[in-house]
Amino acid sequence: MWTVIESPIGPLRLVEQDGAITAIEFSPFRDGARPLGAEAADNPVLVVAARQLAEYFSGDRTEFDLPLAPAGSAWQRSVWAQLLGIGYGETASYGEIAARLGKTNAASRAVGTANGANPIPIVIPCHRVIGANGTLTGYAGGLERKQVLLELERDEDALF
Known part of the structure; x- marks a missing residue:
């Protein structure tokens, strides 16, 4: 699942899978680069991630508390x-x-x-x-x- 949020550095696409953030992508987005699933702005993990990123950009957050699952070696x-x-x-x-x-x-x-x-x-x-x-x-x-x-x-x- 995914959603797009606005930020001072341009639109960001937040991607969630199995209850964890798997990607944050900068615009322009590369569709097909990774599995996205359906758009779901109301997904609880994406809602929390969007809120924490907004707090970061407003200067109210210095640490993130999100479930993360980055794929890599x-x-x-x-x-x-x-x-x-x-x-x-x-x-x-x-x-x-x-x-x-x-x-x-x-x-x-x-x-x-x-x-x-x-x-x-x-x-x-x-x-x-x-x-x-x-x-x-x-x-x-x-x-x-x-x-x-x-x-x-x-x-x-x-x-x-």
């Missing part, structure tokens, strides 16, 4: 678990994530690949991963969205 899931440990308003480099996983800095490219495959952005905060020199590097939703999300978390003022 064991490596990807281990990277995504590390992303959940990067606090609101904080950042980490790809090399730091590799080190947290017990890997050398050489694994930072593999961390970047897994980060880019994160199916639940914002909630699993892949936007908080930056280059070793502090620069913004790739983001599946585009660098402009990444910058907006990071600025939201640095700012006391709400976006929405």
Whole structure:
């Protein structure tokens, strides 16, 4: 099941399956990219997810409390678990994530690949991963969205 919500970074499609969020997609949506099921704005999991995202964008939420079921390899899931440990308003480099996983800095490219495959952005905060020199590097939703999300978390003022 799925629904679309408005946000300061454009429409977001929230996807639920078996009682958990499986994807948050940026517009333009790629229909057929993953199983969606029927549109269901009144699905309880989607209602809670939409509310929590609205609270995040308004500056009233710094942590999400949602059932998540991201599909990915064991490596990807281990990277995504590390992303959940990067606090609101904080950042980490790809090399730091590799080190947290017990890997050398050489694994930072593999961390970047897994980060880019994160199916639940914002909630699993892949936007908080930056280059070793502090620069913004790739983001599946585009660098402009990444910058907006990071600025939201640095700012006391709400976006929405």
